[in-house]
Amino acid sequence: MSRQVNFAAGPSTLPYDVLLEAQAEFVDYHGGGVSLIEMSHRSPEYEAVQGSALELAKELLGVPEDFDALVLQGGATLQFAMVPMNLLHGGASGAYVDSGSWASKAMADASHHGESYAAWSGADGGYTAMPSPDEVEVRPGTRYLHVTSNETIGGIQMTQWPDVEVPLVGDMSSDYMSRTIPWDRFDIVYGGAQKNMGPAGATLVFVRRSILDETNRDLASYLRYDIHAAKGSMYNTPPVFAIYMMSRVLEWVKAQGGLPAMEERAAIRSALVYGAIDASDGYYRSPVDAASRSKMNVVFRLSSEELEAQFVSEASEAGMANLKGHRDVGGIRASLYNAMPIEGVELLAEFMSDFRRANAE
Numbered sequence: 001m002s003r004q005v006n007f008a009a010g011p012s013t014l015p016y017d018v019l020l021e022a023q024a025e026f027v028d029y030h031g032g033g034v035s036l037i038e039m040s041h042r043s044p045e046y047e048a049v050q051g052s053a054l055e056l057a058k059e060l061l062g063v064p065e066d067f068d069a070l071v072l073q074g075g076a077t078l079q080f081a082m083v084p085m086n087l088l089h090g091g092a093s094g095a096y097v098d099s100g101s102w103a104s105k106a107m108a109d110a111s112h113h114g115e116s117y118a119a120w121s122g123a124d125g126g127y128t129a130m131p132s133p134d135e136v137e138v139r140p141g142t143r144y145l146h147v148t149s150n151e152t153i154g155g156i157q158m159t160q161w162p163d164v165e166v167p168l169v170g171d172m173s174s175d176y177m178s179r180t181i182p183w184d185r186f187d188i189v190y191g192g193a194q195k196n197m198g199p200a201g202a203t204l205v206f207v208r209r210s211i212l213d214e215t216n217r218d219l220a221s222y223l224r225y226d227i228h229a230a231k232g233s234m235y236n237t238p239p240v241f242a243i244y245m246m247s248r249v250l251e252w253v254k255a256q257g258g259l260p261a262m263e264e265r266a267a268i269r270s271a272l273v274y275g276a277i278d279a280s281d282g283y284y285r286s287p288v289d290a291a292s293r294s295k296m297n298v299v300f301r302l303s304s305e306e307l308e309a310q311f312v313s314e315a316s317e318a319g320m321a322n323l324k325g326h327r328d329v330g331g332i333r334a335s336l337y338n339a340m341p342i343e344g345v346e347l348l349a350e351f352m353s354d355f356r357r358a359n360a361e
């Protein structure tokens with residue numbers, strides 16, 4: 001089988017070795033005569049898998065002891081609602097760094113459960129930059145400041161966290177497990193697994209334990225962080241296959257050298273693509289502010305949509321899939337998550353230079 005270099009934005013490429021391991025284990029898990037996905041989620045075999053996934057996630061991310069690690073369903077999208085539902089019940093408001101499509105969605109969802117407002121907005125600038133730390137303004141009576149560490153569609157990433165008094169809540173969906181997190185600043189960090197950590201279906205949420213005493217109790221059970229924490233993320237049936245895959249991907253991350261290795265590779269990969277853009281004399285154009293360039297999702301434009309379509313189609317013929325930009329913004333997007341081999345990005349950089357040579361006027 002020849003595998004494509006897969007630049008998809010999520011669900012996205014996974015380590016080949018993990019896919020093979022999962023395939024080998026799928027039908028008969030560890031010789032027990034049943035598949036893991038046929039077992040009770042209360043079986044010792046499955047409990048070991050979920051326990052190790054959450055322990056490894058905490059270990060790799062250096063999560064302090066006073067945080068609970070939860071694995072939930074509903075994606076980061078359900079967290080857009082659960083955060084305000086659990087935290088805004090006393091009349092406090094939620095501040096949002098409105099940095100792009102995902103942040104805007106989170107802010108809009110919060111408005112159904114309390115007051116939400118933009119403590120900074122990139123709308124006027126076309127969402128092409130993240131704020132500098134002192135530009136973010138939080139009003140009195142604010143419970144948290146929500147940040148989107150990486151805007152997956154816009155291709156911008158926060159490199160400096162806002163300088164505010166209130167705790168941060170972070171949607172880290174698209175740069176989870178690729179960078180260090182300043183835990184002392186956060187009360188909640190969340191994100192789906194389907195970019196850097198596994199397939200879709202599992203959402204990893206870290207909650208500072210001390211806030212669980214104050215979260216809203218007047219909610220349906222699944223929506224309450226305190227219940228999930230008390231039940232060890234086994235309040236209801238967890239997405240067993242997604243969590244199993246996450247445990248294997250996290251073992252792979254550890255074997256590769258952990259977070260420092262992921263961070264270093266992200267820098268190398270993204271520098272290859274930005275290097276190709278910057279060396280192209282404007283043939284490829286990055287629409288985002290240089291200081292906010294994402295290391296996970298590199299977006300760029302060519303001079304026309306026709307040329308962009310030709311680029312995507314020829315890249316696909318050359319073995320590089322899913323380079324088409326998000327349908328809302330067009331252009332090209334190369335998503336460079338943890339499992340993307342550096343050689344795959346070298347191939348893309350080379351292709352960019354060849355394509356330019358062949359098509360520049």
Ligand code: PMP
Nearest residue numbers: 075076077102150152173174192
């Ligand atoms: N936030 C960000 C930054 C995302 O990239 C995405 C998904 N691409 C979401 C939230 C929504 O996540 P989900 O599809 O897991 O609900």
